[in-house]
Amino acid sequence: MNGNSMDGMDHSTMNMNDGSTSGKQETSNTTVKTAKLTGKEFTLTAAASSQEIAPGKTLPVWTFNNSVPGPEIRVKQGEDVTIHLKNELPDPVTIHWHGIPVPNAMDGIPGVTQNAVQPGKSFTYKFTADVPGTYWYHSHQDGVNQVDRGLYGSFIVEGKDETKVDRDYTLVLDEWISSGMSMADMDMDMSNMSEMDHSQMEKSDMSDMSEMDHSQMDMGGDDSAAGASTNDSKSAGMEMEHDMSMYDLYTINGKSGSLVEQLAVKEGDKVRLRLVNAGFMSHRIHLHGHKFKITASDGQPLNQPGILEDNIVTIAPGERYDIEFEANNPGQWLIEEHGDSEAVKGMKAVIAYEGADAGSDKPNERAKLTAVDLSKYGQSGKSAFTLDQKYTMEYTMDLNTKKESGSTVYTINGKTFPNTDKLNVKKGDTVKVRLINNSKTDDHPMHLHGHFFQVLSKDGKPLEGSPVIKDTINLKPGEEYVIAFQADNEGNWMFHCHDLHHASAGMVTKLEYTDFKTDFVADPKAGNKPE
CATH class of the missing domain: 2.60.40.420 (Cupredoxins -  blue copper proteins)
Incomplete structure (x- = not known):
């Protein structure tokens, strides 16, 4: 682990690298747990693969180091970090370090800070991890498609003075289309389908597309159209409206339903959950059975956070929230998504106390609970800016x-x-x-x-x-x-x-x-x- 300890933490579920500074992880199957890599130098290899997302549902994915999410990278505040990106995909790719204040040349934006890394080529990112917190990384090349395929992972900068916890878990939230359907594939055929009426098309009509890659489905809000200006369907005079309900599998760390890994705790533990939204939809998260605090938003600490119980934490695309609680209520408890969609049932993780009986908690994903309003949470304190000061x-x-x-x-x-x-x-x-x-x-x-x-x-x-x-x-x-x-x-x-x-x-x-x-x-x- 290159001398980097995570004092007080339980590592029983972590698949660490072998101690080499490259941070490589050898994987060969779809059930490998997401690695947690420590050190100062890492290699991330972008490649196509497949992954079992839900029980019996394996989808084609694009991965960093053969998993979705890619390996969680953990570094210490102040460390100089080197990451080698190797591209084994058929398309160009980059990595953006979301939220981390890197030098501009390291921001990973194709055409703005670098050229997209071509198939078979490599690029090296170097920066200093100055600001502690919960961050993530993802492709910024054709991001609407490449992030949707799975090109993302979490990035944790451990602070010199951060509160020590006994268990530190990262939960990366996302959503998928179970049919594996690809809007890109559909677009290729649109010009031949321009005379057809698709207004009444149901998801069941698309079952024959189950072998397609879901990740190219360009979707958005209820009144929005299918994305990029290069959409071939436009040339056919058609407009494919976004339909976010097509995302019918919600995942935690690339898994849905019973495949989501349990979060092991023991009574008396102080537990931190780092929530990262890598998807395109907001998710409403409820922690059962415990009082908790939101200690950080987008990796940045909140001042004197208050005690919460049975409140919803709403996490929008790109956001991160750290929540902390004391494991003082033995049993098996859920942390789950709330909403009316059937897909929310897959976005659950079990917080399992040592020796607790299985199934001691029940889902209540449709319960109407109050969401936390961050504009009124915590206590006022010293700040850099005010509304009425003069700005340049x-x-x-x-x-x-x-x-x-x-x-x-x-x-x-x-x-x-x-x-x-x-x-x-x-x-x-x-x-x-x-x-x-x-x-x-x-x-x-x-x-x-x-x-x-x-x-x-x-x-x-x-x-x-x-x-x-x-x-x-x-x-x-x-x-x-x-x-x-x-x-x-x-x-x-x-x-x-x-x-x-x-x-x-x-x-x-x-x-x-x-x-x-x-x-x-x-x-x-x-x-x-x-x-």
Whole structure:
């Protein structure tokens, strides 16, 4: 383990590397547990595989080191980290380090900070893990498809002064299409199907597509259309509306239902659960049988978090929440998704006390429980920004939806990427951004690369609780947030919706430092797709 200990933690379920600094994991089957790699140097190999997602349901996937999620990487605060990406996929790929403030050249954005890594080629990422917290990594090349196929994993920076716990588990949330259907495959045939009426198509009609790869299905909100401007169906004069209900398998760490690994505890343990949403839908998580605290959002600590019980923690795409509880109620208890969809039944993990009888807790995924409002949670404390201070730059971002050339697109101030207006700053600027969701039905989880921001207000009201520092914030229809940040990391950075269906259909802009000079030159032959 290269000298990196995780004091007090239980490692009985961890599949660690062999101690070499490369962090390689040899795998050869679909049931291997996700590795947890420690050290300072790692190799991540992107390759096609298959994985049993639910009992009896094996799907084609794209993987890092032959598993979905890819290996969890754990490093110590202040360590210099080196990650070698090897691409054994048929398509180009990159890795973005979501939430980690890396140098711009290491951000993994094809056409912006690097060229996409071609099949058979490699790329090395190097950065210092300065800020502790829960993060994740994922492909940012054609992300709406590659992340959906499984190209992601968690990344934990262990803080020098962080609270010690006895058990530290990461739960990566995602959703899949059980049919294995591929929108990309459908698009290939669309021009031959242009005269057909698909308005009444049911999921059962698609059972003959079970061998297809589900991950190319471009979907979004109820009133949204199928994604990217390159969608071949448009040439046939057709519009495939997003239907998120097609995601009918919800997973924790790449598994659904009885395949989800139990979380072992013993009475008296202090337990941390790191919740990471790698999917395109928000998930409403309920911890049974225990009082708990939300100790961090997007890896950043909350001040004096209050005790919660039977509350929902809502986690939007790209967000992370750390929750902590004391194992003081022996038995077997669930942590589960809540909602009306049948798919929520698969997003459950059992918290199993040593020696406890199986089945001592029952699901209640349809119970109506109160969700935590982060704008009113915790206690006020010292913060970097206030609503009424003077800022160097102020911007407004109107997030909306409109029809364009017969398709639904997702806009920022009425424009779609790459024609959206950039946020131009200089190093040292203080920047205030007003975000407004004017879409009628779609959430927009907005993610800023390379920076943390402070949330100042929600719907015109200043935050009442803890200062909230994030890199991803979800706006529900009609909501408005004001955020602020310091321009302290020079480069050209993405600012986009992390429902990647929306990003691929236009909801992307860039934060650019006007005094920043880059040596990067985009290769027009690289097939760069940064959205």
